[in-house]
Amino acid sequence: MSTSTKLPLFEPLDPAGIGDLLTADERAVRDTVRQLCAERIAPYVADWFESGAIDDVRGLAKELGTLGVLGMHLEGYGCAGMSATEYGLACLELEATDSGIRSLVSVQGSLAMFAIWRWGSKDQKNEWLPRMAAGDAIGCFGLTEPDIGSDPGNMRSRARRDGSDWVLDARKMWITNGTVADVAVVWAMTDEGVRGFVVPTDTPGFSAPEIKHKMSLRASVTSELVLDGVRLPESAVLPEVIGLKGPLSCLNEARYGIVWGAMGAARSSIEAALSYANERVQFGKPISAFQLTQQKLVDMNLEYTKGVLLALHLGRRKDAGTLLPEQVSLGKLNNVREALDICRTARTILGANGISLEYPVIRHMNNLESVLTYEGTVEMHTLVVGQAMTGHEAFR
Known part of the structure:
Protein backbone atom coordinates (compact mmCIF):
# COMPACT_ATOMS: atom_id res chain seq x y z
CA MET A 1 0.00 0.00 0.00
CA GLY A 135 -39.93 33.33 -14.59
CA ASP A 136 -42.23 35.40 -16.81
CA ALA A 137 -45.28 33.92 -15.06
CA ILE A 138 -45.56 33.00 -11.39
CA GLY A 139 -47.72 30.14 -10.18
CA CYS A 140 -49.29 29.06 -6.91
CA PHE A 141 -50.92 25.86 -5.64
CA GLY A 142 -54.24 25.90 -3.81
CA LEU A 143 -54.90 22.83 -1.67
CA THR A 144 -54.85 23.75 2.05
CA GLU A 145 -58.02 25.38 3.37
CA PRO A 146 -58.75 27.45 6.49
CA ASP A 147 -60.25 24.42 8.25
CA ILE A 148 -58.70 21.58 6.25
CA GLY A 149 -54.98 20.86 6.33
CA SER A 150 -53.84 17.27 6.88
CA ASP A 151 -57.15 15.79 5.64
CA PRO A 152 -57.59 17.15 2.10
CA GLY A 153 -60.14 14.46 1.29
CA ASN A 154 -62.65 16.50 3.29
CA MET A 155 -61.97 19.78 1.49
CA ARG A 156 -64.90 22.17 1.31
CA SER A 157 -64.00 23.81 -1.99
CA ARG A 158 -66.51 22.83 -4.65
CA ALA A 159 -66.70 22.92 -8.41
CA ARG A 160 -69.88 22.18 -10.34
CA ARG A 161 -70.68 21.88 -14.00
CA ASP A 162 -72.87 24.57 -15.55
CA GLY A 163 -73.45 23.74 -19.17
CA SER A 164 -70.06 23.46 -20.82
CA ASP A 165 -68.39 25.47 -18.04
CA TRP A 166 -67.30 24.86 -14.48
CA VAL A 167 -68.19 27.16 -11.58
CA LEU A 168 -65.68 27.10 -8.74
CA ASP A 169 -66.19 28.24 -5.14
CA ALA A 170 -63.16 27.85 -2.92
CA ARG A 171 -61.22 29.20 0.02
CA LYS A 172 -57.54 28.28 0.27
CA MET A 173 -55.12 29.32 3.00
CA TRP A 174 -51.36 29.68 3.51
CA ILE A 175 -50.66 29.79 -0.22
CA THR A 176 -47.11 30.74 -1.20
CA ASN A 177 -46.88 33.17 -4.16
CA GLY A 178 -50.67 33.65 -4.22
CA THR A 179 -50.84 37.45 -4.28
CA VAL A 180 -48.23 37.76 -7.06
CA ALA A 181 -49.28 34.69 -9.07
CA ASP A 182 -50.42 34.79 -12.67
CA VAL A 183 -51.91 31.31 -12.49
CA ALA A 184 -53.24 29.17 -9.66
CA VAL A 185 -53.64 25.40 -9.66
CA VAL A 186 -56.71 24.97 -7.44
CA TRP A 187 -58.08 21.66 -6.20
CA ALA A 188 -61.77 21.24 -5.47
CA MET A 189 -64.34 18.51 -4.85
CA THR A 190 -66.67 17.68 -7.72
CA ASP A 191 -69.33 15.03 -8.34
CA GLU A 192 -66.55 13.03 -9.98
CA GLY A 193 -64.09 13.39 -7.09
CA VAL A 194 -61.23 15.82 -6.48
CA ARG A 195 -60.27 17.73 -9.64
CA GLY A 196 -57.57 20.26 -10.38
CA PHE A 197 -58.22 23.53 -12.20
CA VAL A 198 -55.77 25.85 -13.93
CA VAL A 199 -57.06 29.31 -13.00
CA PRO A 200 -55.63 32.53 -14.46
CA THR A 201 -55.61 34.93 -11.54
CA ASP A 202 -57.27 37.71 -13.55
CA THR A 203 -60.43 35.59 -13.85
CA PRO A 204 -63.48 37.41 -12.38
CA GLY A 205 -64.26 36.22 -8.87
CA PHE A 206 -60.64 35.37 -8.00
CA SER A 207 -58.73 37.31 -5.35
CA ALA A 208 -55.63 36.60 -3.26
CA PRO A 209 -55.23 38.88 -0.24
CA GLU A 210 -51.79 38.64 1.32
CA ILE A 211 -51.45 37.22 4.83
CA LYS A 212 -49.69 39.63 7.16
CA HIS A 213 -48.32 39.49 10.73
CA LYS A 214 -46.22 36.36 10.09
CA MET A 215 -43.19 35.66 12.26
CA SER A 216 -41.91 32.99 9.89
CA LEU A 217 -41.22 32.87 6.14
CA ARG A 218 -41.37 36.63 6.09
CA ALA A 219 -39.21 36.82 2.95
CA SER A 220 -42.00 35.04 1.09
CA VAL A 221 -45.42 35.99 -0.22
CA THR A 222 -48.13 34.06 1.65
CA SER A 223 -51.77 34.48 0.72
CA GLU A 224 -55.35 33.41 1.02
CA LEU A 225 -57.10 32.42 -2.19
CA VAL A 226 -60.75 33.40 -2.53
CA LEU A 227 -62.77 32.08 -5.47
CA ASP A 228 -66.40 33.22 -5.55
CA GLY A 229 -68.36 31.80 -8.45
CA VAL A 230 -65.30 31.65 -10.69
CA ARG A 231 -66.48 30.51 -14.11
CA LEU A 232 -64.00 28.41 -16.07
CA PRO A 233 -64.16 26.63 -19.41
CA GLU A 234 -63.82 22.86 -19.66
CA SER A 235 -60.26 23.43 -20.88
CA ALA A 236 -59.28 24.68 -17.41
CA VAL A 237 -59.58 21.21 -15.85
CA LEU A 238 -56.45 19.08 -15.47
CA PRO A 239 -57.65 16.20 -17.64
CA GLU A 240 -55.29 13.42 -16.64
CA VAL A 241 -56.21 12.85 -12.99
CA ILE A 242 -59.24 12.51 -10.71
CA GLY A 243 -58.86 12.07 -6.96
CA LEU A 244 -56.29 12.87 -4.30
CA LYS A 245 -53.58 11.17 -6.35
CA GLY A 246 -53.23 14.47 -8.23
CA PRO A 247 -52.41 16.90 -5.42
CA LEU A 248 -50.56 14.30 -3.33
CA SER A 249 -48.19 13.53 -6.22
CA CYS A 250 -47.33 17.22 -6.39
CA LEU A 251 -46.77 17.44 -2.64
CA ASN A 252 -44.40 14.49 -2.85
CA GLU A 253 -42.29 16.41 -5.37
CA ALA A 254 -42.13 19.45 -3.13
CA ARG A 255 -41.41 17.43 0.00
CA TYR A 256 -38.40 15.92 -1.73
CA GLY A 257 -36.99 19.42 -2.20
CA ILE A 258 -37.56 20.15 1.49
CA VAL A 259 -35.44 17.11 2.44
CA TRP A 260 -32.51 18.91 0.83
CA GLY A 261 -33.51 22.48 1.60
CA ALA A 262 -33.70 22.04 5.36
CA MET A 263 -30.06 20.99 5.34
CA GLY A 264 -29.21 24.33 3.73
CA ALA A 265 -30.68 26.21 6.69
CA ALA A 266 -28.77 23.87 9.00
CA ARG A 267 -25.46 24.44 7.18
CA SER A 268 -25.86 28.20 7.27
CA SER A 269 -26.50 28.10 11.01
CA ILE A 270 -23.51 25.84 11.66
CA GLU A 271 -21.31 28.13 9.60
CA ALA A 272 -22.48 31.19 11.53
CA ALA A 273 -22.02 29.46 14.89
CA LEU A 274 -18.53 28.20 14.03
CA SER A 275 -17.39 31.60 12.80
CA TYR A 276 -18.82 33.35 15.85
CA ALA A 277 -17.31 30.81 18.26
CA ASN A 278 -13.86 31.34 16.76
CA GLU A 279 -14.14 35.13 17.12
CA ARG A 280 -15.92 35.49 20.45
CA VAL A 281 -13.39 35.65 23.32
CA GLN A 282 -14.40 34.88 26.90
CA PHE A 283 -12.14 34.05 29.84
CA GLY A 284 -9.12 34.82 27.69
CA LYS A 285 -9.78 32.49 24.75
CA PRO A 286 -12.27 31.92 21.91
CA ILE A 287 -15.40 30.11 23.07
CA SER A 288 -14.66 27.51 20.37
CA ALA A 289 -11.79 26.38 22.61
CA PHE A 290 -14.20 25.27 25.35
CA GLN A 291 -15.30 21.65 25.46
CA LEU A 292 -19.01 22.33 25.74
CA THR A 293 -18.99 24.58 22.67
CA GLN A 294 -17.05 22.01 20.69
CA GLN A 295 -19.57 19.36 21.69
CA LYS A 296 -22.39 21.53 20.32
CA LEU A 297 -20.52 22.18 17.07
CA VAL A 298 -19.67 18.52 16.56
CA ASP A 299 -23.19 17.29 17.39
CA MET A 300 -24.70 19.81 14.98
CA ASN A 301 -22.33 18.74 12.22
CA LEU A 302 -23.01 15.06 12.84
CA GLU A 303 -26.75 15.54 12.30
CA TYR A 304 -26.14 17.78 9.31
CA THR A 305 -23.83 15.21 7.73
CA LYS A 306 -26.32 12.39 8.25
CA GLY A 307 -29.11 14.56 6.83
CA VAL A 308 -27.17 15.39 3.67
CA LEU A 309 -26.23 11.74 3.19
CA LEU A 310 -29.92 10.80 3.52
CA ALA A 311 -30.93 13.51 1.03
CA LEU A 312 -28.27 12.36 -1.43
CA HIS A 313 -29.34 8.74 -1.10
CA LEU A 314 -32.98 9.66 -1.72
CA GLY A 315 -31.89 11.78 -4.68
CA ARG A 316 -30.06 8.83 -6.21
CA ARG A 317 -33.17 6.68 -5.71
CA LYS A 318 -35.36 9.33 -7.32
CA ASP A 319 -33.04 9.55 -10.31
CA ALA A 320 -33.17 5.75 -10.57
CA GLY A 321 -36.97 5.76 -10.40
CA THR A 322 -37.07 3.73 -7.18
CA LEU A 323 -37.96 6.42 -4.61
CA LEU A 324 -41.04 5.61 -2.54
CA PRO A 325 -43.39 8.24 -1.06
CA GLU A 326 -42.77 6.75 2.38
CA GLN A 327 -39.06 7.37 1.93
CA VAL A 328 -39.73 11.03 1.14
CA SER A 329 -41.74 11.19 4.37
CA LEU A 330 -38.79 9.64 6.21
CA GLY A 331 -36.46 12.27 4.80
CA LYS A 332 -38.77 15.20 5.46
CA LEU A 333 -39.48 14.03 9.00
CA ASN A 334 -35.83 13.58 9.91
CA ASN A 335 -34.16 16.44 8.12
CA VAL A 336 -36.51 19.26 9.08
CA ARG A 337 -36.64 18.13 12.69
CA GLU A 338 -32.85 17.88 12.92
CA ALA A 339 -32.31 21.16 11.05
CA LEU A 340 -34.56 22.97 13.51
CA ASP A 341 -32.64 21.47 16.44
CA ILE A 342 -29.36 22.52 14.82
CA CYS A 343 -30.60 26.10 14.47
CA ARG A 344 -31.72 26.18 18.09
CA THR A 345 -28.33 24.90 19.26
CA ALA A 346 -26.50 27.39 17.05
CA ARG A 347 -28.60 30.15 18.60
CA THR A 348 -27.22 29.24 22.04
CA ILE A 349 -23.63 29.54 20.81
CA LEU A 350 -24.31 33.06 19.58
CA GLY A 351 -25.85 34.03 22.92
CA ALA A 352 -27.77 37.30 22.76
CA ASN A 353 -26.48 37.89 19.24
CA GLY A 354 -28.38 34.78 18.21
CA ILE A 355 -31.66 36.71 18.16
CA SER A 356 -30.28 39.45 15.90
CA LEU A 357 -30.93 39.56 12.17
CA GLU A 358 -27.30 40.55 11.79
CA TYR A 359 -26.82 36.78 11.87
CA PRO A 360 -28.94 34.26 9.90
CA VAL A 361 -29.66 31.82 12.72
CA ILE A 362 -32.89 33.22 14.23
CA ARG A 363 -34.27 33.77 10.73
CA HIS A 364 -33.59 30.15 9.78
CA MET A 365 -34.99 28.98 13.12
CA ASN A 366 -38.22 30.91 12.66
CA ASN A 367 -38.56 29.79 9.05
CA LEU A 368 -38.11 26.13 9.91
CA GLU A 369 -41.01 26.34 12.36
CA SER A 370 -43.17 26.68 9.23
CA VAL A 371 -41.27 24.09 7.22
CA LEU A 372 -41.75 21.65 10.10
CA THR A 373 -45.52 21.66 9.64
CA TYR A 374 -46.21 22.55 6.01
CA GLU A 375 -46.51 19.85 3.35
CA GLY A 376 -47.08 17.31 6.10
CA THR A 377 -46.69 17.74 9.83
CA VAL A 378 -44.33 15.70 11.98
CA GLU A 379 -47.33 13.69 13.14
CA MET A 380 -48.54 12.89 9.61
CA HIS A 381 -45.13 11.81 8.33
CA THR A 382 -44.62 9.74 11.47
CA LEU A 383 -47.88 7.91 10.75
CA VAL A 384 -47.00 7.45 7.08
CA VAL A 385 -43.73 5.76 8.03
CA GLY A 386 -45.43 3.90 10.87
CA GLN A 387 -48.06 2.48 8.53
CA ALA A 388 -45.35 1.42 6.07
CA MET A 389 -43.48 -0.34 8.86
CA THR A 390 -46.42 -2.09 10.52
CA GLY A 391 -49.09 -2.38 7.87
CA HIS A 392 -51.60 -0.66 10.17
CA GLU A 393 -53.15 2.72 9.41
CA ALA A 394 -53.30 4.90 12.53
CA PHE A 395 -54.61 8.17 11.08
CA ARG A 396 -58.03 7.79 12.68
Missing part, protein backbone atom coordinates in the same frame (compact mmCIF):
# COMPACT_ATOMS: atom_id res chain seq x y z
CA SER A 2 1.38 3.40 -0.99
CA THR A 3 1.88 5.93 1.78
CA SER A 4 2.71 8.80 -0.56
CA THR A 5 -0.88 9.72 -1.45
CA LYS A 6 -1.62 13.25 -0.31
CA LEU A 7 -4.77 13.37 1.76
CA PRO A 8 -7.31 16.14 1.21
CA LEU A 9 -7.77 18.81 3.83
CA PHE A 10 -10.51 18.42 6.42
CA GLU A 11 -13.48 20.60 5.54
CA PRO A 12 -15.25 21.90 8.69
CA LEU A 13 -18.56 22.27 6.82
CA ASP A 14 -18.23 18.94 5.00
CA PRO A 15 -16.48 16.77 7.58
CA ALA A 16 -17.31 13.48 5.85
CA GLY A 17 -16.25 14.69 2.40
CA ILE A 18 -19.71 14.22 0.88
CA GLY A 19 -18.78 16.60 -1.91
CA ASP A 20 -16.59 13.84 -3.33
CA LEU A 21 -19.74 11.81 -4.03
CA LEU A 22 -21.08 14.46 -6.43
CA THR A 23 -20.51 14.47 -10.17
CA ALA A 24 -18.89 17.41 -11.91
CA ASP A 25 -22.30 18.50 -13.23
CA GLU A 26 -23.82 18.32 -9.75
CA ARG A 27 -21.04 20.42 -8.28
CA ALA A 28 -21.46 22.94 -11.09
CA VAL A 29 -25.18 23.30 -10.33
CA ARG A 30 -24.48 23.66 -6.61
CA ASP A 31 -21.80 26.28 -7.16
CA THR A 32 -23.84 28.28 -9.69
CA VAL A 33 -26.89 28.50 -7.44
CA ARG A 34 -24.66 29.33 -4.45
CA GLN A 35 -23.09 32.19 -6.39
CA LEU A 36 -26.45 33.66 -7.42
CA CYS A 37 -27.66 33.49 -3.81
CA ALA A 38 -24.47 35.14 -2.53
CA GLU A 39 -24.71 37.98 -5.02
CA ARG A 40 -28.44 38.55 -5.49
CA ILE A 41 -30.15 37.38 -2.30
CA ALA A 42 -27.88 37.08 0.75
CA PRO A 43 -27.04 40.80 1.04
CA TYR A 44 -30.74 41.76 1.16
CA VAL A 45 -32.66 38.83 2.65
CA ALA A 46 -32.43 39.95 6.29
CA ASP A 47 -34.01 43.26 5.30
CA TRP A 48 -36.69 41.43 3.33
CA PHE A 49 -37.39 39.26 6.36
CA GLU A 50 -37.58 42.27 8.67
CA SER A 51 -39.85 44.24 6.35
CA GLY A 52 -41.94 41.20 5.43
CA ALA A 53 -41.57 41.76 1.69
CA ILE A 54 -39.18 40.81 -1.11
CA ASP A 55 -38.02 43.75 -3.18
CA ASP A 56 -39.10 43.13 -6.78
CA VAL A 57 -40.25 39.52 -6.45
CA ARG A 58 -40.98 39.38 -10.17
CA GLY A 59 -37.47 40.50 -10.99
CA LEU A 60 -36.08 37.81 -8.69
CA ALA A 61 -38.31 35.18 -10.31
CA LYS A 62 -37.00 36.26 -13.71
CA GLU A 63 -33.40 35.88 -12.54
CA LEU A 64 -34.14 32.44 -11.13
CA GLY A 65 -35.78 31.52 -14.43
CA THR A 66 -32.79 32.73 -16.39
CA LEU A 67 -30.57 30.56 -14.20
CA GLY A 68 -32.82 27.60 -15.02
CA VAL A 69 -33.92 26.55 -11.54
CA LEU A 70 -37.68 26.99 -12.03
CA GLY A 71 -39.06 23.54 -12.86
CA MET A 72 -35.45 22.51 -13.41
CA HIS A 73 -36.18 18.78 -12.90
CA LEU A 74 -38.93 18.72 -15.54
CA GLU A 75 -38.42 17.82 -19.21
CA GLY A 76 -39.41 19.97 -22.17
CA TYR A 77 -41.41 23.20 -22.43
CA GLY A 78 -38.35 25.34 -21.68
CA CYS A 79 -37.48 23.42 -18.50
CA ALA A 80 -33.86 22.53 -17.82
CA GLY A 81 -34.42 18.77 -17.56
CA MET A 82 -31.86 18.33 -14.79
CA SER A 83 -31.64 15.40 -12.40
CA ALA A 84 -33.45 15.11 -9.08
CA THR A 85 -30.10 15.28 -7.28
CA GLU A 86 -29.19 18.50 -9.06
CA TYR A 87 -32.58 19.94 -8.11
CA GLY A 88 -31.99 18.89 -4.50
CA LEU A 89 -28.60 20.58 -4.40
CA ALA A 90 -30.20 23.75 -5.76
CA CYS A 91 -32.82 23.60 -2.98
CA LEU A 92 -30.07 23.21 -0.38
CA GLU A 93 -28.27 26.31 -1.61
CA LEU A 94 -31.48 28.34 -1.90
CA GLU A 95 -32.56 27.49 1.63
CA ALA A 96 -29.08 28.17 2.98
CA THR A 97 -29.99 31.72 2.02
CA ASP A 98 -33.62 31.60 3.19
CA SER A 99 -36.48 29.09 3.37
CA GLY A 100 -38.80 31.64 1.79
CA ILE A 101 -36.68 31.78 -1.36
CA ARG A 102 -36.60 27.99 -1.62
CA SER A 103 -40.37 28.01 -1.10
CA LEU A 104 -40.83 30.38 -4.03
CA VAL A 105 -38.87 27.99 -6.26
CA SER A 106 -40.48 24.83 -4.85
CA VAL A 107 -44.04 26.07 -5.23
CA GLN A 108 -43.33 27.30 -8.74
CA GLY A 109 -41.59 24.16 -9.98
CA SER A 110 -42.63 21.21 -7.83
CA LEU A 111 -46.26 22.18 -7.19
CA ALA A 112 -47.73 24.50 -9.82
CA MET A 113 -45.53 23.55 -12.78
CA PHE A 114 -45.38 19.86 -11.89
CA ALA A 115 -49.19 19.68 -11.64
CA ILE A 116 -49.55 21.08 -15.16
CA TRP A 117 -46.60 19.08 -16.51
CA ARG A 118 -47.80 15.76 -15.06
CA TRP A 119 -51.58 16.08 -15.23
CA GLY A 120 -52.30 18.90 -17.68
CA SER A 121 -53.40 18.98 -21.29
CA LYS A 122 -51.04 19.76 -24.14
CA ASP A 123 -52.60 23.21 -24.47
CA GLN A 124 -52.20 23.91 -20.75
CA LYS A 125 -48.56 22.86 -20.89
CA ASN A 126 -47.82 24.98 -23.94
CA GLU A 127 -49.60 28.00 -22.52
CA TRP A 128 -48.02 28.06 -19.08
CA LEU A 129 -44.87 25.98 -18.66
CA PRO A 130 -42.46 27.92 -20.92
CA ARG A 131 -43.46 31.22 -19.28
CA MET A 132 -43.21 29.75 -15.80
CA ALA A 133 -39.83 28.16 -16.48
CA ALA A 134 -38.53 31.54 -17.63
